[in-house]
Amino acid sequence: MILNELKTELKRNIRDYGMYIALFIIFLIFGVATDGIFLSSRNISNLLNQTGYLAVLAIGVTLVIVIRHIDLSVGFLSGFLGAIAAIGMVFWHLPIWIVIPMILVLGIVAGLITAYPVAQLGIPAFVASLAGWLIYRGALLLATLKTGTIIIPNATFNAMGNGFIPDIFASDVFLPEVHKLTLIIGLLLIGFNVVTKIRARKAKIFYGFETVSRHLFIGQMVFMSVIIAIVTWILAGYNGMSWTLVIVLLVVAIYSFVTKKTVLGRHIYAVGGNPEAAELSGINVKKITFIVFGSMGMLSGLSGMLFAARLQSATTTAGTLFELDAIAAAYIGGVSAAGGVGSVVSSLIGAIVYTSLTSGMNLMGIDIAAQYIVRGAVLALAVIFDVTTRKIGSK
Numbered sequence: 001m002i003l004n005e006l007k008t009e010l011k012r013n014i015r016d017y018g019m020y021i022a023l024f025i026i027f028l029i030f031g032v033a034t035d036g037i038f039l040s041s042r043n044i045s046n047l048l049n050q051t052g053y054l055a056v057l058a059i060g061v062t063l064v065i066v067i068r069h070i071d072l073s074v075g076f077l078s079g080f081l082g083a084i085a086a087i088g089m090v091f092w093h094l095p096i097w098i099v100i101p102m103i104l105v106l107g108i109v110a111g112l113i114t115a116y117p118v119a120q121l122g123i124p125a126f127v128a129s130l131a132g133w134l135i136y137r138g139a140l141l142l143a144t145l146k147t148g149t150i151i152i153p154n155a156t157f158n159a160m161g162n163g164f165i166p167d168i169f170a171s172d173v174f175l176p177e178v179h180k181l182t183l184i185i186g187l188l189l190i191g192f193n194v195v196t197k198i199r200a201r202k203a204k205i206f207y208g209f210e211t212v213s214r215h216l217f218i219g220q221m222v223f224m225s226v227i228i229a230i231v232t233w234i235l236a237g238y239n240g241m242s243w244t245l246v247i248v249l250l251v252v253a254i255y256s257f258v259t260k261k262t263v264l265g266r267h268i269y270a271v272g273g274n275p276e277a278a279e280l281s282g283i284n285v286k287k288i289t290f291i292v293f294g295s296m297g298m299l300s301g302l303s304g305m306l307f308a309a310r311l312q313s314a315t316t317t318a319g320t321l322f323e324l325d326a327i328a329a330a331y332i333g334g335v336s337a338a339g340g341v342g343s344v345v346s347s348l349i350g351a352i353v354y355t356s357l358t359s360g361m362n363l364m365g366i367d368i369a370a371q372y373i374v375r376g377a378v379l380a381l382a383v384i385f386d387v388t389t390r391k392i393g394s395k
Contacts, residue, residue: 018385019333019349026353030360038360041238044231047359048352049161052244053078053306055351057326058333059255060299062347063292065330066272068339069118069125071293072323073132074300077110079319080140082304086150086314087143089157096157103301110136111297112290119289133323141316150314161310164239165246179240186232190225197221244306248348251302255344268292273340328375329354332382354378 030038037043057074064071085103088094094102114132117123144150152158169180197220204211211217235241259265270278271288279285303322308314333350335342357378361371 019346019353022332023349023353023356026356026360030356030363034360034363038363039234041234041236043359043363044234045238045242047355048235049242049244049310050359051351051355052161052242052248053303053310054322054325054329054355055248055348056251056299056303056306057322058329058347058351059251059344060296061323061326062330062333062335062342062344063255063259063268064125064296065327065335065337066268066339066342067288067292068272068275069289069292070129070327071114071125071132071296072129073110073114073136074129074296074303074326075322075324076133076136076140076319077107077297078300078304078307078322079314079317080136080143080304081107081110081301082308082318083140083143083150083314085157085305086152086308089152089154090150096154099157100305103305104298107297107299107301107304108294109297110300111294114297115290115293118293119286136319140319144314144316148316152308152312152314157305158309158312160243160247161306161308162312163243165241165243167240177237179236182232182236182240185241186228186236189232190228193224193228194221197224244310247302247306251299252344252348259344264288264291269340325354326351328379328382331379331386334382334386336386337383350382 027039057078061071061074081103084106085099088099088102089096110132114125114129117128118125164179165181167179167181169184171180197217201211201217212220232241235245259268267278267283267288268291270281270283271285275285304318307318307322311318329351330342330347331337331350332353333342333346333348335347354375357375358371361374366374
C-alpha cells in the first residue's frame with residue numbers, strides 16, 4: 001500500500017524529486033570511484049564552499065527565468081563588483097561595513113539598468129544582458145588594468161569565503177574533534193523543517209487540498225531529517241559550518257519565504273505563468289521585471305564578494321562563465337524554460353549537483369575537455385527532462 005503510494009507520489013512530483021535522485025547517484029558513483037575521498041568531511045566542506053558563489057547566482061537566475069527572461073551579464077557583473085570591493089578596501093581604505101552594502105546597492109543599480117530596456121523598451125533580455133556582458137567585461141579589465149590581481153588583506157572579508165563559524169561549545173573531553181555548534185545548528189534545522197512541514201500539511205488539510213498519507217508523510221520527514229543529520233555530522237568532522245554556507249542558507253531562507261509566502265512571490269510566478277493574463281489581472285509586469293532584475297544584480301554583487309573572499313583577491317578573469325554555470329545549475333534544479341516553474345531550494349540543489357560533477361571528476365583526474373562534455377550532457381538531459389515532464393503533465 002505504502003509502496004504504491006510512494007510510486008504515485010514520485011511519478012506525480014518527478015520534477016521535484018529528480019534532482020535529489022540525481023544528486024544521490026552522483027555521490028554514490030564518485031564515492032565508490034574515489035574510494036570514499038569524495039565523501040570525506042574535508043571534501044564535502046570544500047564542495048559546499050565552492051558552491052557558494054554559484055548557488056547565490058543560480059537563485060537570482062532562477063527568478064529571471066521564471067519570468068521568462070535571461071540575464072547573461074551576471075557573470076562579469078559579479079567579477080566586476082568583486083573587483084570594486086577589493087579596490088574599495090585596498091586603495092580607498094573603506095571599512096568592510098561600508099564596502100558590503102555599497103556593493104549590494106551597486107548590484108541593484110546595475111540590475112535596474114539591465115531591466116530598463118527590457119521592461120520599458122521591449123528589447124529582448126538576451127540582447128540587453130549581452131550588452132551588459134560586454135560592458136562589465138570591459139569594466140573589469142579597466143578596474144584591474146594597472147594592478148592586475150588585487151590581493152585582499154582584510155581577514156574579516158576573506159572569512160566570508162574561507163572562514164568557519166567558531167565552536168562556542170568546544171570541549172577537550174566530549175567529542176574533542178567534532179564541531180558541536182554545527183551539530184546543534186543541524187538539530188535546529190531538523191526541528192524547523194519538521195515544524196514547517198507539519199504546519200503546511202495541517203493548512204492543506206484545513207483548506208481541503210490533497211495530501212499524502214500520514215505514513216508517507218512521516219517517512220518523508222524521517223528521510224529529510226536523516227539527510228540533514230548526515231550532512232551536519234560530516235561538516236562537524238572538519239572545522240564545522242563555513243560562513244559561506246551560512247550566507248547561502250540565509251539567502252535561500254529569505255528568498256524561499258519571499259517566493260512562497262508573500263504577494264510579491266505569487267506575482268512573480270503569475271507573470272512567469274502568463275504575462276498577459278497577469279497584466280489583465282492587475283499585476284504590474286514592468287514593476288516585477290525591475291524587481292527581479294534588481295534582485296539579480298544584488299545577488300551578483302554578493303556572489304562576486306564570496307568569490308573574491310574565497311580567492312582572497314580580485315582577478316581579471318573573475319566572472320568568466322559564471323553566468324553559464326548559474327543558468328546550468330538553475331535548469332538542473334528544475335526551472336522551466338517555459339517560465340512560471342522553479343524554486344529557490346531546487347536551484348541550490350542544482351548548484352550542488354553541478355559543482356559535485358566538477359569536484360568528483362577532478363578527484364578522478366578526468367581531463368578538463370571531458371569535464372565540459374559531461375557537464376554539457378547533464379545540462380542537455382536536464383532540459384530534455386523538463387520538456388518531457390511538461391508534456392506528460394499536460395496530458
